[in-house]
Amino acid sequence: MANECNIRVICRFRPLNDSEEKSASKIVVKFPPDTEDSVVIAGKVFVFDRVFRTDTTQEMVYGATAKEIVEDVLSGYNGTIFAYGQTSSGKTHTMEGVLGDEKYQGIIPRIVQDIFNHIYKMDSSLEFQIKISYFEIYMDKIRDLLDVSKTNLSVHEDKNRVPFVKGATERFVTTPEEVFECIEDGKSNRHIAVTNMNEHSSRSHSVFLINVKQENQETEKKLSGKLYLVDLAGSEKVSKTGAEGAVLEEAKNINKSLSALANVISALADAKPYVPYRDSKLTRILQESLGGNARTTIIICCSPASYNEPETKSTLLFGQRAKTVKNVVCVNEELTAEEWKRRYEKEKDKVARLKGQIAKAELELERWRKGESVGPEEQIKLNLEANDLESLASSSSLSAISSLPLSSSSTQLACTNNLKTEQKQSSSTASSEWLKEKEVLYSQLDEKDDEINNQSQMIEKYSIQLQEQEELINQLRKENDDLQGRISTLEIDNESQKEEVKEVLKALEELAMNFDQKQQEAEYKGKENENLSNELEKRLTNLKSIEEELETLKEVASSQRRRILDMMVLLLKDLMEIGSIIGTDLNSTQAVQLFNIENVEEDFTMTRLFVSKLKGEIKSLVSKCSHLDEHKTDSEKLFEQKSNEIEELKLSLVQNEARLKSQQEFSREIDAKKRKLEEELDVTREELAKVKALSGTHDEQIIHKALNAQLETHVDQLKKQLKELRNENNDIQENYLKLQDEYQNFKIAYDKLQNDFEKLKKEDFDRITKFNELQTQQDLREQAKQDLKGLEETVAKELQSLHNLRKLFVQDLQARLKKTNKNLINSNVPEQEEDDIGTINTGSTIAQKQKIAFLENNLEQLTKVHKQLVRDNADLRCELPKLEKRLKATMERVKSLEVALKEAKEGAMKDRKRYQNEVERIKEAVRQRSIIKKGNIPNIIKPIRAGQQPSIITNSTNLSSNSGISKNLRDE
Ligand code: ADP
Ligand code: MG
Numbered sequence: 001m002a003n004e005c006n007i008r009v010i011c012r013f014r015p016l017n018d019s020e021e022k023s024a025s026k027i028v029v030k031f032p033p034d035t036e037d038s039v040v041i042a043g044k045v046f047v048f049d050r051v052f053r054t055d056t057t058q059e060m061v062y063g064a065t066a067k068e069i070v071e072d073v074l075s076g077y078n079g080t081i082f083a084y085g086q087t088s089s090g091k092t093h094t095m096e097g098v099l100g101d102e103k104y105q106g107i108i109p110r111i112v113q114d115i116f117n118h119i120y121k122m123d124s125s126l127e128f129q130i131k132i133s134y135f136e137i138y139m140d141k142i143r144d145l146l147d148v149s150k151t152n153l154s155v156h157e158d159k160n161r162v163p164f165v166k167g168a169t170e171r172f173v174t175t176p177e178e179v180f181e182c183i184e185d186g187k188s189n190r191h192i193a194v195t196n197m198n199e200h201s202s203r204s205h206s207v208f209l210i211n212v213k214q215e216n217q218e219t220e221k222k223l224s225g226k227l228y229l230v231d232l233a234g235s236e237k238v239s240k241t242g243a244e245g246a247v248l249e250e251a252k253n254i255n256k257s258l259s260a261l262a263n264v265i266s267a268l269a270d271a272k273p274y275v276p277y278r279d280s281k282l283t284r285i286l287q288e289s290l291g292g293n294a295r296t297t298i299i300i301c302c303s304p305a306s307y308n309e310p311e312t313k314s315t316l317l318f319g320q321r322a323k324t325v326k327n328v329v330c331v332n333e334e335l336t337a338e339e340w341k342r343r344y345e346k347e348k349d350k351v352a353r354l355k356g357q358i359a360k361a362e363l364e365l366e367r368w369r370k371g372e373s374v375g376p377e378e379q380i381k382l383n384l385e386a387n388d389l390e391s392l393a394s395s396s397s398l399s400a401i402s403s404l405p406l407s408s409s410s411t412q413l414a415c416t417n418n419l420k421t422e423q424k425q426s427s428s429t430a431s432s433e434w435l436k437e438k439e440v441l442y443s444q445l446d447e448k449d450d451e452i453n454n455q456s457q458m459i460e461k462y463s464i465q466l467q468e469q470e471e472l473i474n475q476l477r478k479e480n481d482d483l484q485g486r487i488s489t490l491e492i493d494n495e496s497q498k499e500e501v502k503e504v505l506k507a508l509e510e511l512a513m514n515f516d517q518k519q520q521e522a523e524y525k526g527k528e529n530e531n532l533s534n535e536l537e538k539r540l541t542n543l544k545s546i547e548e549e550l551e552t553l554k555e556v557a558s559s560q561r562r563r564i565l566d567m568m569v570l571l572l573k574d575l576m577e578i579g580s581i582i583g584t585d586l587n588s589t590q591a592v593q594l595f596n597i598e599n600v601e602e603d604f605t606m607t608r609l610f611v612s613k614l615k616g617e618i619k620s621l622v623s624k625c626s627h628l629d630e631h632k633t634d635s636e637k638l639f640e641q642k643s644n645e646i647e648e649l650k651l652s653l654v655q656n657e658a659r660l661k662s663q664q665e666f667s668r669e670i671d672a673k674k675r676k677l678e679e680e681l682d683v684t685r686e687e688l689a690k691v692k693a694l695s696g697t698h699d700e701q702i703i704h705k706a707l708n709a710q711l712e713t714h715v716d717q718l719k720k721q722l723k724e725l726r727n728e729n730n731d732i733q734e735n736y737l738k739l740q741d742e743y744q745n746f747k748i749a750y751d752k753l754q755n756d757f758e759k760l761k762k763e764d765f766d767r768i769t770k771f772n773e774l775q776t777q778q779d780l781r782e783q784a785k786q787d788l789k790g791l792e793e794t795v796a797k798e799l800q801s802l803h804n805l806r807k808l809f810v811q812d813l814q815a816r817l818k819k820t821n822k823n824l825i826n827s828n829v830p831e832q833e834e835d836d837i838g839t840i841n842t843g844s845t846i847a848q849k850q851k852i853a854f855l856e857n858n859l860e861q862l863t864k865v866h867k868q869l870v871r872d873n874a875d876l877r878c879e880l881p882k883l884e885k886r887l888k889a890t891m892e893r894v895k896s897l898e899v900a901l902k903e904a905k906e907g908a909m910k911d912r913k914r915y916q917n918e919v920e921r922i923k924e925a926v927r928q929r930s931i932i933k934k935g936n937i938p939n940i941i942k943p944i945r946a947g948q949q950p951s952i953i954t955n956s957t958n959l960s961s962n963s964g965i966s967k968n969l970r971d972e
Pocket of ligand 1: 013014015017054085086087088089090091092093094202234301
């Protein structure tokens with residue numbers, strides 16, 4: 001039943017990858033042309049069960065390595081395929097490939113598909129249970145990839161001393177799709193757990209386990225097969241990766257498990273009595289696959305590049321060593337009690353038969369020993385088979401089995417290497433004791449493993465909690481940061497606003513200062529104004545008086561001039577008379593000359609006298625004139641004097657006012673004194689009257705009278721003085737009132753002037769603003785003008801081009817016309833010769849005329865269209881500014897809308913972020929809860945029956961969520 005077989009080693013070379021091609025790496029491996037099982041590297045030949053070249057397809061690899069294992073597993077054998085090789089040598093490509101891709105999918109998906117296809121083809125009496133486990137070994141810790149909460153699983157041995165991963169999730173599957181789902185789940189969990197997937201996958205071993213159990217419903221025969229599909233970590237040396245620190249430790253640890261694998265293989269290859277399976281979890285899990293009960297295939301993946309030559313060599317050496325390892329495989333069969341009983345009976349019969357034969361043989365032997373000879377017909381004929389001998393030898397163990405209660409459930413047929421060695425060792429009791437001790441120690445070790453597992457799971461839980469707390473802290477920190485950011489922005493705002501307020505206050509202060517200054521200035525100016533107006537008044541009054549004086553002087557001057565004029569007139573008259581007289585005299589003198597010359601001389605002396613008189617008079621007149629001039633200058637001086645006097649008077653007026661006041665006070669004092677005096681007078685009078693009454697003497701009466709008279713005169717004088725003072729006072733008061741009135745008038749005038757000044761200021765300001773507006777409008781107009789100019793230019797260009805086109809068109813037409821005319825002329829010559837052709841020609845000319853007319857029409861239409869276009873253009877030009885305005889307005893609107901949109905977007909983004917955070921938090925919480933729940937859910941067995949369609953299977957599996965339901969189905 002059990003047979004020995006070597007581990008199959010298959011070598012696969014991948015093509016050069018990009019980086020190797022870039023670095024122009026050479027291919028250093030050679031494949032001998034007529035073989036498929038050897039490869040030569042550096043002159044050394046390596047022979048394997050199969051060597052795949054760089055161009056091998058996934059399908060070919062599958063067909064040659066894994067296809068037969070499917071049948072083995074379904075026949076109750078264990079199977080293992082693992083890929084060994086340096087990182088990026090194609091292990092994952094070979095084992096997994098591209099999932100869901102017909103061409104590039106690897107061994108695992110193909111095997112899964114094939115298993116189901118086989119089952120569908122098998123006998124319908126068979127019922128299958130397929131379980132999937134998926135875990136990875138990283139840093140010698142087993143992490144369940146189907147349940148992330150299981151992070152450090154331990155390896156135990158079952159009752160047949162076969163190691164298995166205790167507590168690993170087993171998912172029951174009924175279709176290939178469910179298996180692929182498991183793979184996807186496992187991969188996504190692997191992604192969640194680590195940050196850098198590539199690095200992680202090159203440092204961890206991933207193990208995919210398919211457990212197939214089948215039961216024949218008719219014979220109740222049960223078979224089971226386990227299939228391990230392992231993608232090992234990269235086998236490269238640590239030095240090559242340049243790892244340091246924690247990474248170096250990690251790399252060393254991984255290498256440890258790989259070196260444990262190498263050690264196990266070399267121990268098996270050298271057939272050493274002790275195989276160090278327990279050195280790592282990887283070797284423990286693969287214990288059955290390496291030198292145990294499993295058909296094992298190792299795919300060694302290599303790079304053909306010179307850069308990787310050392311690694312390739314070491315990989316090939318590993319493969320060669322592994323090739324020598326022998327496994328002993330047998331079917332994993334579970335026998336029923338009936339079957340055991342039947343076999344027991346059979347063996348018992350056999351033993352009885354053999355025992356009878358032995359007794360007969362012993363009798364014969366005794367006869368021989370006694371010296372008797374036994375005839376050939378009496379001799380016993382032993383036709384023992386190898387089986388018989390074996391069963392005879394194991395009869396003791398059989399009796400042991402028979403002592404077991406048959407009702408105890410089926411036990412697996414022990415056929416492993418371990419059992420064999422045990423059987424060998426059982427010969428000596430010492431070794432059996434040692435074995436017992438070993439077992440005890442192993443069980444203790446397992447317990448410790450369990451403890452470690454529990455502790456590490458606790459640690460994992462705590463670390464998850466810690467992570468949650470950290471996340472919470474981070475979230476809170478983020479919120480805190482946000483809040484602080486907000487606070488800082490608010491503070492900044494606050495400070496800027498404070499500064500603004502300060503600035504405003506400063507401005508206000510400045511304004512107040514300015515206002516005060518201006519007020520002071522205004523007051524000062526007002527005072528100045530008052531002074532000036534006072535001066536003005538004085539000047540005006542001076543001027544008036546001077547003008548009056550001037551007028552009087554003018555009058556004087558004019559009267560004097562008149563007098564002078566009169567004088568002159570008189571003089572002239574006199575002169576005229578003199579002249580006439582002289583004339584007459586002349587005439588007379590002429591006559592006299594004729595008659596009397598002596599009279600003339602007399603007259604002449606007379607005239608001389610007269611002239612001298614005139615001279616004297618003129619002189620006196622001139623002197624008078626100069627006198628008048630002098631008088632004038634005098635009067636001017638006087639005028640000045642008067643003005644000075646006026647000023648003095650004004651001063652005196654002020655003084656007078658002061659005096660008036662003092663006098664008023666003085667008068668009041670005088671009044672008071674007077675009253676006193678009057679009172680005193682009254683008193684004295686009374687006293688006098690008393691004295692009168694007392695004395696009554698004459699002398700005294702005379703004295704009294706004199707005294708009275710004196711008193712009365714004194715009183716009269718005082719009264720006069722008082723009257724004068726009162727008059728003066730009244731005058732002064734009148735003047736004061738007048739001055740006050742004038743002052744008020746002046747004030748009103750000043751107010752008016754100020755109002756006017758302010759109005760003017762306002763008007764000025766309005767004008768400036770209007771001016772600014774006008775300037776901006778001007779600028780706008782200029783811009784618009786420039787735009788219009790550009791437009792006009794473009795339109796003009798277009799018009800020009802249209803015009804040119806039109807010209808060209810006309811020229812073309814003319815040329816064509818000429819051509820047609822020429823043709824006509826040419827055709828006219830044969831027309832004379834042949835009449836028939838002539839008629840045709842006339843027809844053609846008509847056609848051409850029609851054409852020309854048509855073209856002319858077209859031209860007209862075109863010109864019309866052109867005109868229309870020009871008009872439209874003008875209209876458009878008119879509308880252009882309006883449209884531009886509208887455009888501007890719309891642009892502004894668009895800008896404002898964009899700003900609003902931005903703000904809205906930002907708000908939305910913020911909301912979204914918050915929402916996402918919330919969703920993630922909830923998701924995390926839900927996941928945690930589901931993880932906790934999963935731990936409590938029992939595994940649901942999904943048995944499937946062979947020979948059924950997949951669709952029906954899925955239906956039945958949906959129904960058969962537990963074993964009870966599956967039984968019902970079976971009954972149906
Ligand atoms: P490993 O798992 O050994 O680290 P991978 O399987 O991830 O290496 O392979 C590394 C890269 O090389 C992947 O991109 C893969 O597609 C590519 N590759 C590996 N083997 C082959 C092959 N036989 N043909 C084509 N590409 C391959
Ligand atoms: Mg890989």
